[in-house]
Amino acid sequence: MITRLLSAALVAGFLASVVATGLQLALTSPLILQAETYEGGGAHSAVAPSAAVTFASLIVPAHAPSQHSHGGHDHGQADEWQPAPGLQRMAFTGLATLVGGVGYALLLAAVMLALRREPNPRNGLVVGVAGFLAVALAPAIGLPPELPGMGAAPLVLRQFWWLMTVVATGLGLYLIAVRRVPLTILGGLVLIVVPHLVGAPQSLDTVSSQVPPATAAQFAARSLAIGFVFWAVIGLAYGWAWGLFGRAAGARRHA
Secondary structure (H helix, E strand, C coil): CHHHHHHHHHHHHHHHHHHHHHHHHHHHHHHHHHHHHHHCCHHHCCCCHHHHHHHHHHHCCCCCCCCEECCEECHHHCCCCCCCCCHHHHHHHHHHHHHHHHHHHHHHHHHHHHHCCCCCHHHHHHHHHHHHHHHHHHHHHHCCCCCCCCCCCCHHHHHHHHHHHHHHHHHHHHHHHHHCCHHHHHHHHHHHHHHHHHCCCCCCCCCCCCCCHHHHHHHHHHHHHHHHHHHHHHHHHHHHHHHHHHHHHHHHHHC
16 A cells, blocks of 8 residues: 555656646746846855745745845855756756656645545645645735845744644545535634634845836746646646556556
8 A cells, every 4th residue: 555655646746847837837837037137246146046936935835045134135045056047947947847846745644544534636636726725826815926136024933933823724624525514614613713713924125126017926836826726736647646556556456
């Protein structure tokens, strides 16, 4: 069973990363390159923006490595190694997305196992959409995916709020969708809302960013759309691969 689970997760993560990487390169990478021109630093303005920023928009929205501290630039990191523009950057974008895809496919498998849900495309899609809601959409309400050159709160604060939001939203969805009694539904709604009542940490710098608001909004919308496709493909592909490897194992036993 462990071999079957790992194999299905690898297939799901690979397929999701291929689809997501293609969408990233077509939809969000041009916006990242455009935003870099507002920083005036070209390829040296951010650390691997295509790999880090776009990948972060799928996995950890608003946690892209930012060179801002209360609106200022951290020039001490400007000399760090980063993939070169072009093929190398594309390769690292794909690699980062692949690692995330496999990791989240394993997480989805663990959730389905814990919930005792039979892995199939339908159940996989349901759990995948729940993963998108908890990991991408809910945190993006307070911390939308960021472009290079945009002000950001300290990374530790953003990470803490993101983790709190993901855990609270995941538990809330479980109480609402799985337990399904009035008390747990109420508790789930409270858990989902609490992180947003607390409020996400925001940058103190609200004027120095030269990125047009329309570009930033477009990037956030496209990133979330890609995130939805990413999670949906993981769920569908995991359910499909689980059945495929199960049939293959059954055929070998009867051979």
